[in-house]
Amino acid sequence: MSLNKNMRSTIFKNISAALDAQGSKAAREQHASARINARVRGPIPNRGQKTGAALVDEFISEVIRVNGEIINLKSVAEIPAAVMTAAGQNAPHIRIAPHPILNAANWPAGPAEINSGPADPDDDVGVSIAEMGVGETGTLVLLSGPGSPVTINFLPDVHIVVLFSEDIVPTYEDAWDRIRKDNSGVSVMPRTVNWITGPSRTADIEQSILLGAHGPRRLVILLIDGKKTHTPD
Amino acid sequence: MSHKKANLFTYDHPTCHNFSANAHEALLDKNLQTQLSRITREGFQQKRFDAIHRLDEGEFDLLRDRAQEIKTDALANLDVYLERFEQNVTAAGGKVHWAASANDAREIILKICQDANAKTVTKGKSMVSEEIGLNQYLEQNGMRPVETDLGEYILQLRDEPPSHIIAPAFHLAKSEVEDVFRRHHGDLDPARDISQPAQLLNEARQVLRGDFISADVGITGANMLVAETGTALIVTNEGNGDLTQSLPPVHIALSSIEKIVPTLEDASTLLRVLARSATGQDVTVYTTFFTGPARPADLDGPKEFHLVLLDNGRSKTLGSEFSEALRCIRCGACMNHCPVFGSVGGHAYGWVYPGPIGSVLTPLMVGIDEAHTLPDASTLCGRCQAVCPVRIPLPELLRRHRVKSFTAGKAGWLTRVGLRLWSFVASRPKLYHAIASFKVRAWKIISGKRGYISYVPFIGGWTNTRDMPSPQGKTFMDLWKQKNK
């Protein structure tokens, strides 16, 4: 669109007019490239520097502080039962992410209907797999992809997320490093990286905090001791 | 039927020029005053304070220093970071649109909606969309925009602009929310109790579900744009922004050029100060980083992704004495800590961005003729600068506006002549002391022995509500000379 081009050049002309007095565009390009490549971390709060058991403890206490729920599991085999317990009686529609771990699980035949795929509006409970957890703030990191449809994170009333304890990293920057490493190709980012810290909330009415605004009213984390194992389909 | 007050602004009809009249009404508005009174000890101020103190001593200030450095660097290299961002969005399959003015942005967005044959357009909260009057424009052109943030939704029903940049409907009492739901939600049972916030929330949640599902286009804002990866991000608590961007086949993110940051690390640092400064959370419930449209193998997400980047004067501001205002990350801390905002709320400021940062930005966006009142709407107490996460020198920027406005002759005849006379005298010490000496004695005689005067001509603004303490009787300079002869 030529209109778009004109506006673009007007905007950039104004910006150069402001910046060229300080130095050339070539110098700016060099600086910007260097800065982006260096990916220097800012100050990391002490609470974002825990390791080992202290890190897992911090993650758990932060999740609880923001009204999330934690259920500790020993292995993936315990996922279906834990999901059914967390979902409760009034959850006829359960949606699981088409992730190898969930696909391979031994789901009960009833009474709830269990479907795999992206969420639809009838789903009461969504189950997904977190890529990581961040100890600093009790934040889950979910990456969208074929095994992790993003709608599961937001449409159902209850969001159940499987997290492996060895996927808990101290801080956000550690999560970025791992995302970059896992996607060593050209495009680093999936469509969405979702940081989720507690269940949905709002304080829009008289500044009083209410849980379950548009997203899930409950966030339940199934924390599995150990390392994520990608069982084949 | 519109129930908004007659004097409320719209994006194209600011009421900044009426600031004192707006403020007068706001001071008499009991509901508003109740809501404002919550900010201090139970609300935003206390929550920010608590959040900062959950960090170790000194950490928040280190984060603020870094946040300031990041935004300064981003602005000092704005064009090259924007180019990098555009390349990366394009590589991910998205399209970047450049909008020089508010009208350009509106037209671009309408065109995308029309190309998608859209009827219902869901919207996440976006102050930039308020800045360009997007809803009105889409409605005029046959679309049905639906605000999905709870506060924005309430205001859309009331046909009212936000009064705060992060808590758009904080000025309303729950009874006012119930009232507007009862008027607009046709099938709401009159017998059903929706007097409490939780019931009001449930009602809105149910009504908006349908719109989320049926929307043809979803429009969100973007709090930051990451040059490194072509990623934009939004921070929300409700989850409406995510439903808005993930359910419809087309996602439009509307943002402005100064929101750029170099890297994901830089974004992370800014996020550490943003929520703490805004709502007093360590991080918002949902922080969503989005890059381009759905990937081929994805099972959901939008097929099309557009990023509309608004300038609207920002590229001109960059080279001006107000460039530091472009560091703003829209946390709202300045207004939450401003004694003037705390007294009159957001609508009195008469345009989209209220409070101290609004008083700096609005004159740049709507012009000094309309908005010269705003830089004066401050005691220059400096609390805004003290809490700003990117350390914008707001009082200094307000002073610079005052200089512009004084130079442009906006100050009023009496002030200008008064200051000229005063400076003439105050730069002639002998004359000054003679006049002061005479004035004080006269004043003393008039005020008698009571210690104060209840009315002084020309300064009724003071004496209407406050006594004016009387002078002691002679000037210090006279007495000192007398004593040290």
Place this chain on the structure above:
Amino acid sequence: MTNQTSPHKKTNLKNKTVALFATCLVDVMRPNIGFAAAKLLTDAGVHVVVPEGQTCCGQPALNSGALDDARKVARTLIDAFAGYDYVIVPSGSCAGTVVAHYSELFKDDKKWKPAADDLAARTFELTTFLVDIMGADIADVSYDGVATYHDSCSGLRELGIKDQPRKLLGGVRGLELTEMQEADVCCGFGGLFSIKLGEISTAIVDKKTDNIIATSADTLLGGDLGCLMNMSGRLSRRGKNVKVYHIAEVLAGMTNIPPIGGPDGEDKK
């Protein structure tokens, strides 16, 4: 509080001459504050002079955007205080104007900028000078009452005045200091703001006076006469009986005259 300060600085300054900038408001409204400041400085061991060429720092014009007028007045002040080792001001707001704004005010003026910077470097608010530079102590002074202290904005946020006045007040016998809520929030004065936007100013000072009244203190103290007049004026109009004094008056033991806005403003000397 007769120990624990920095005595080395005190010795250094013995017999030095400091210039007192009374400020235009103190000059006209309440000379007692100027005399109290002079007494405190003299007691701390320096020689005090009051240059006759002083008028005002120029803040009313500076904050009105009238920079030519502000510079005209500022140049007068710079001239009046040329050559003194220290310039002491019993006001955080006026001291703040010199220290934090003169440099910017003369940034394009090659001739006056060095002199403006030089004055800024020599200028101190009274309580910061007494505590931080002189390490002075308050002794043999008493005040019988419960006081609360308002932190004026410019002093607090431009000059970092917070602990110094409290430290000095700790040395006053009989004075009990009780902190109000939000002591560091603006009183609503803001110079011409208090007149031009009087209604908002009143709403702000109403909250401030609520906080003052809630402490049950019988005395309000502060370091800036403008703010004190504002709070006194509102307290008096609300019929509240709180005595308002400038901190220098209490520290110097010169509360023998009626408080600010109190009956019979006659100088009893």
